[in-house]
Amino acid sequence: MKFVVNGAQHTTVAGPLTTLLYVLREELGLVGAKAGCQHGSCGACTVLIDGEPRRSCLTVVATLEGAEVTTVEALGDRSHLSDVQVAFNEHYAAQCGFCTPGMLLAATALIKRKGGPVERDEVVEALGGHYCRCTGYVRILDAVVAASRGERLGAMAPSALEIRGVAP
Amino acid sequence: MVVPSSATAAIAAFGDGAGITVLAGGTVVTPLVTHGALWPHRVLVLRAAGLDGIEDGATLVVGGAATLAALAEVAPEPLAGAARIPDYEIRGQATVGGNVMIGGDLQPALVALGARVRSAGAGGLRVDPVEDFIAAPWGRLVLSLEVPRPQAGAFLQQRRRHSHTHPVLSVAVARRADGVHVAVGGLAERAPAVACPSVERALAAGAPVREAAERVVEDVQPQDDSLASAWYRRRALPVLVARALERLEQLDAAEGRR
Numbered sequence: 240m241k242f243v244v245n246g247a248q249h250t251t252v253a254g255p256l257t258t259l260l261y262v263l264r265e266e267l268g269l270v271g272a273k274a275g276c277q278h279g280s281c282g283a284c285t286v287l288i289d290g291e292p293r294r295s296c297l298t299v300v301a302t303l304e305g306a307e308v309t310t311v312e313a314l315g316d317r318s319h320l321s322d323v324q325v326a327f328n329e330h331y332a333a334q335c336g337f338c339t340p341g342m343l344l345a346a347t348a349l350i351k352r353k354g355g356p357v358e359r360d361e362v363v364e365a366l367g368g369h370y371c372r373c374t375g376y377v378r379i380l381d382a383v384v385a386a387s388r389g390e391r392l393g394a395m396a397p398s399a400l401e402i403r404g405v406a407p
Numbered sequence: 408m409v410v411p412s413s414a415t416a417a418i419a420a421f422g423d424g425a426g427i428t429v430l431a432g433g434t435v436v437t438p439l440v441t442h443g444a445l446w447p448h449r450v451l452v453l454r455a456a457g458l459d460g461i462e463d464g465a466t467l468v469v470g471g472a473a474t475l476a477a478l479a480e481v482a483p484e485p486l487a488g489a490a491r492i493p494d495y496e497i498r499g500q501a502t503v504g505g506n507v508m509i510g511g512d513l514q515p516a517l518v519a520l521g522a523r524v525r526s527a528g529a530g531g532l533r534v535d536p537v538e539d540f541i542a543a544p545w546g547r548l549v550l551s552l553e554v555p556r557p558q559a560g561a562f563l564q565q566r567r568r569h570s571h572t573h574p575v576l577s578v579a580v581a582r583r584a585d586g587v588h589v590a591v592g593g594l595a596e597r598a599p600a601v602a603c604p605s606v607e608r609a610l611a612a613g614a615p616v617r618e619a620a621e622r623v624v625e626d627v628q629p630q631d632d633s634l635a636s637a638w639y640r641r642r643a644l645p646v647l648v649a650r651a652l653e654r655l656e657q658l659d660a661a662e663g664r665r
């Protein structure tokens with residue numbers, strides 16, 4: 240089975256009923272998608288498949304021929320965060336971070352779908368399948384709405400590595 | 408594993424359904440496989456079989472592998488409401504056929520609308536009223552649903568706050584040419600939806616909505632399960648049926664039907 244992951248062609252050696260989540264984490268070492276409930280209920284394994292957010296734990300290799308998969312690793316990196324990542328950072332929308340990759344991808348897809356500012360209730364609806372046990376959601380909603388409007392606070396929260404003086 | 412690229416090939420591969428596991432959206436099958444609860448012998452993947460088409464018209468014809476998201480776009484109420492399950496990603500992956508097979512939320516809406524199910528399996532192709540089909544769906548491959556458009560409809564659900572449990576109760580009502588039809592689901596986990604002829608008869612005889620709704624307890628046998636007790640379901644159901652019927656009355660009034 241051949242499909243594209245973050246722009247690169249991948250031919251998997253995994254069996255047809257293996258989940259995409261397993262292929263990403265164990266075969267490709269892309270651990271951004273999290274293995275949470277593995278029943279489709281928590282949203283932590285969400286990736287984009289052909290641009291649409293999907294649960295990688297519910298998607299098996301047999302259905303992926305020719306698909307284009309995007310994981311959080313392709314959204315941005317430390318020096319070039321995507322707008323949604325910047326907004327999450329500025330609004331303190333991540334705490335433990337386990338749900339963050341799924342939230343970021345679903346939010347990115349929502350903003351792309353709407354092609355402009357999104358309302359709070361649209362975010363609630365789009366992220367309804369994503370659990371966060373730390374933030375209480377309010378900051379996540381703030382961040383997605385701000386990102387959709389192109390708003391920047393201009394004050395990035397320092398990363399844990401920066402605080403410890405490990406990273407510049 | 409078979410991945411047929413046409414409906415004909417899918418029907419042939421399915422045969423009489425013995426020893427074959429159908430994988431449509433996989434939202435139910437995949438976790439079972441992942442967690443070792445299901446070891447499929449042969450798998451029929453529907454993805455490329457062309458069973459996901461939707462034909463709009465006086466009767467909506469929905470392919471068995473159409474997604475709930477696609478259905479919600481075109482379906483009349485109460486079916487659109489039932490298809491709009493509260494999770495964007497699942498809606499885009501879950502199929503109509505899988506939903507009908509596992510006793511999902513579409514069932515009460517389809518019963519209220521008088522839908523028919525086209526299926527293949529032992530003995531060849533069949534078209535059944537949805538109520539007959541869901542009473543014994545095993546060994547059939549769902550090809551399509553035929554859904555006559557009603558004059559008006561409404562769908563109401565009682566859910567736990569956690570959006571991912573099965574509903575505690577679902578009520579679908581539809582005004583069709585021959586009168587108002589009522590069906591309920593969620594009487595127990597995976598119990599098939601049932602029609603409510605006692606309510607329908609009371610309405611036809613001119614009973615006020617609240618009085619007709621009380622009759623629903625004659626039509627159902629709710630069970631205790633982890634979501635709710637049979638006692639609770641019997642108490643809550645007339646309220647929910649009455650609210651759905653009131654919504655139908657409001658729609659009728661707004662559109663000047665009665």
Ligand SMILES: Cc1cc2nc3c(=O)[nH]c(=O)nc-3n(C[C@H](O)[C@H](O)[C@H](O)COP(=O)(O)OP(=O)(O)OC[C@H]3O[C@@H](n4cnc5c(N)ncnc54)[C@H](O)[C@@H]3O)c2cc1C
Pocket residue numbers: 278279280281428429430431432433434435436437453471472475492493494497500501502503504505506507508509510511512513547548549550571572
């Ligand atoms: C997080 C989450 C939330 C959910 N919320 C809801 C909800 O609110 N309401 C609800 O109703 N459901 C819900 N579901 C359950 C499920 O997603 C839906 O019922 C869905 O429609 C099942 O379809 P599928 O294509 O994914 O099924 P699959 O997993 O592919 O198949 C399910 C079963 O049906 C059989 N099958 C599939 N297609 C056919 C066919 N064409 N012919 C014959 N047999 C077939 C399979 O062999 C299997 O036994 C939820 C699931 C998850 C993971």
